[in-house]
Amino acid sequence: MSWLLNALAQGSMIALIALGYTMVYGVLRLINFAHSEVLMMSGYVAFLVDDRLLGGYQHGGTRGVLISTAVAVVAAVLLGVGIEAFAYRPLRARARGATARIAPLVTAIGVSMLLQSVAQLAFTATPQKFDPRLAPPVGYVVLIAAVVMAGLYALVHLTWIGKAMRAVSVNAEAARLMGIRPSRVIAVTFAIGSGLAAIGAVLYSTTQASIEPTMGSSIGTLAFVAAVFGGIGSIPGAMLGGVLLGFLGELVKFTSFSGMKDAIVFLLLVLVLLFRPAGLLGSARARRSSRRAWRGRARTFAPSTGGIRRACAGS
Amino acid sequence: MISRRRFLGGVGAASTVVVVPSWIGCKKASGDIVLGCILGLSGENSSLGTETKEGMEIALEEINAAGGVNGRKIKVLYEDTRLDANLASEKIQKLIDRDRVLAVLGDAASTPTLAAGAYAEKAKVPLVSGSATNVEVTRNKRYVFRVCFTDDKQGVAAAKFARDTLKAQKAAVIYVTGNKYSEGLQAIFSAEFEKSGGKVVEKVTFQVEETNVQTFLTKIKDAGPDVIFAPVYPSDVAKIGPTKLKLGITAPLMGTDGWDGPATRAKGVIESIEGSYFTDLFAAEANAAAKPLVDKYKAKTGKQPSSLVAGGYDSLKLVVDAIKRAGGNPTSEQLRDAIEQTKGFSGVTGTFDIDKDHNAQKPVVVMQIKDGDFKYHSQIAV
Known part of the structure; x- marks a missing residue:
């Protein structure tokens, strides 16, 4: 039972982050490599607010974590929308033809590197760590992730902006003709994805990982793979992909090959993708x-x- | 025209970048004696490298304040390896080929030192580590040395301590795959523990990037060991300790010298490993010769020096001592011979020789985690 919960927690944290990749891909057909750096930056914001301003475990306690999470979500939303506005939007307006897809992709990699270097300058390479006593119980991790994802599902399927998102992802030109502003929808998509990443970052760094400038690349890779596995562009796909990836990882830990966990999990994914190139729910x-x-x-x-x-x- | 001028400017800038290092190299003959140093100064276990560097800096200040070697100052060029094998061989190559250093110090851990050692052999430049304890690091190497003991001693000492002092019958082992240090120690410990009549009831291993060790510790809990041997680095202690506490495992952890670092001392971590032990290279309390270093280090940082600080300090002091014995202006080859002939060197970690296998054998120190701090417990001669 505790194993099941642990695996589910691992998976749902990956899923939260994978959603950001899949949503942006859905509306823009762009792999937003800077997403992992939004995650890293929001981890830093949460840690610094909690540790420097609210007094960490001694003074802040759970309330401190909640407040710093809120601040981190706001910071992540601003950063995500900022990246979209300054790095991707100008390219969308100008790039034509073959470059229309390559230029934003290269820019995404560039933004990712830039943010990593900025973090290294601002926060140094020394890893930071939340006090392990601040970690929420595993059950709460699953619960928080489930509530957030249910909220996202409702937003996408029951609200006007959700409908607009789906419309843009099917056909941006047609959506524009129907009176939807794709640029606004895209900004909202970035905001939501980044906010989810911030929640994922806080859960991840309070329960296990240390916060450092390169943390995005390790967790981000896992999440990106989960998004592709589930079917990039599909929101339930990213959730399913994340949870499955978490389960697979925990299962491998039972075998004597646990030292090669990532290699084995990724090998399984390659096999699945060979038979279903568009992912599980592509x-x-x-x-x-x-x-x-x-x-x-x-x-x-x-x-x-x-x-x-x-x-x-x-x- | 503008574009050409800009182009020429660019070439000029590029050539300055290329010229500077060779100029440092030329300066060596008359000016400073330049040594290289590779250390993991960033990444998860950067404390291993940064503390080693702090020890070296204190040694360097002392040496240069006393006039250096025959009036020539010692200069150390640092390169960061992130404790990564590939980066280590890249950086040592840079130091030797570009900066033409006389000898290289470092790394703080076994995996990168092993990789760098291969290039030191090829380039015939001595490499001296302060704290890489894996047996392979110096085995059959002509140019690689260390100022610490090896893991065959440390693993045996840990097994002895677990059997004799902790009276453990059953042991569990948790280690990191792909890390030479961790893999080597777990094998030596397991063999010795079983040889002396104990039983290793569970063995689990995780990859370097692993962040969640709950499944592994659940397996260990089910096996019901008396002691859990964990030859890992501080970042891993920070994962294992709190999880062990959460799962309510009461058996103490038995660690190794890799534990020594701020991540192990971090709030919430140190409390979770109260009553655990680890073997170490050096204890400030156990060594009178360390007093001056302890005072200086405390004045600078307010902390007790770790075994890494001491290892960094001793490795640089030993190299400079060998330079003096070799006449003050040796070639890398002459310096290698002088290091090999070191006898009765008195460092802060004790008085030691460099033995025929290029190691410095000293007693193994056992530290205990008590009242939220590392306390000297005992010494084991192996």
Whole structure:
């Protein structure tokens, strides 16, 4: 029972962070590599507020963690929206053709490196750690993650802005024609993803990880993989991918190969992706196009001319 | 035109960058004696490197205040390895090929020192570590030395302590995969513990990046050991300790010299490992020769010097002593011979020789975590 809860907690923390990747991909078709740095920065904000201003474990206690989490969420939202406004939006307006997809991607990597270096200058490379006694019980971690994700699901499916998000992710041009402002929707998406990352960062760093400028790359990689595994662009996919990744990791810990946990988990994921290239819950469109690509290839090699014609028509 | 001028400016800037290091290299013959130093100064266990550096800086001040070697000052160039094997071999290469250092000091841990040692052998430049204890580090190496004991002594001492002093019948082991230090020690401890009549009831291992050790400790709890051997670094103690407390495991932890660091002393961590023990290279309380270093270090930082501070201090002092014995202006090869011939060197960690295997054998110190601090417990001669 405690094992189950622990695995679920690991998974739901990964899922919270994976959501940021998947939501941005959903509306922009962009892998936002700077997401992991938003996570790292919000970890620092939470730690510094709690430790320097609120007195850490001795004086702040649980209340201190809650306040610093709120501050970190606000900071993460500002940072996420700021990155979008200053780094991605100008490119979206200018880049055309082939560069329209590559330029933001390269910019994302650049922003990620920049933020890492800034953190190293501002906070030094020495890792910081929350007092382990501030860690919430495992059950609370699962509960918090579940409530937050349920809230997100409701937001996406029951509110106007959620509907707008889904519309932009299906077809941004058509959404614009229907009176939706894609730029506003994109900003909101960044804000939500970054806020979730901040909650994930606080849960992660209070329960286990230390906070350092490179923390984003280790946790971020895991979350990114979870998003791809679940089907990038799909919100339930990211949740499922994160939870499954957490479970797989904990399962490997029972074997004698526990020292190679990441290698084994990632190998399993490669195998799954070979059979489902669009991820577990990848969008129907992505799934269809990838299936078509497979079939097209198979047909091209086949001697039947009808197959080739159909494959060409399909693409 | 502007673009060409800018281009030429760029070339000029680039050539200055290239010229500066070779100029340092040229200066060596008449000016300062330049030594290199590779240390893990950043990353999760950066304290291993930064504390070693603090010890070296104190030694350096003393040496240069006393006039250096024949009036020539000693200069140390530091490079950060993050305790990573690949970075370590890259950085030692930089120091030897670009900066033309006479000898290299460091690293603070075994994995990077082992990697750097391979290049030291190739370039025929001595490498002296203050605290890399894995047996392989100096084995069959002509140019690699250390001023500390090896893990075959330390692992045996830990097993002896667990058997004789803690009266443990059953031991569990938790260690890090891919870390030479941790892997080496767990093997030596397990063999010795079973040889002396005990039983290793559970062995778990995790990867370096692991953040959650609850599953591992649950397995250990189910096995019901009398002692848990954990040859790990401070960042791992910070994960294992609080989790052990949370799960209500009462068996004490038995650690090794890698424990010595601020992450182990951190609030919430030190309380969770109260009553645990670890073997160490050095205890300020147990060594009268350390008094001057203890006073200086305390005045500077307000803390007791750790075994890493002492190891850093002794490694630099030993190299400078060897430079003096080799006539004050040796080649790297002559310096290597002088280091190898070291006999009766009196350092802060005791008076020691460099033995034929390039190690410095000293008694193993056992520290206990008591009242939220590291307290000297006893010494074990192996």
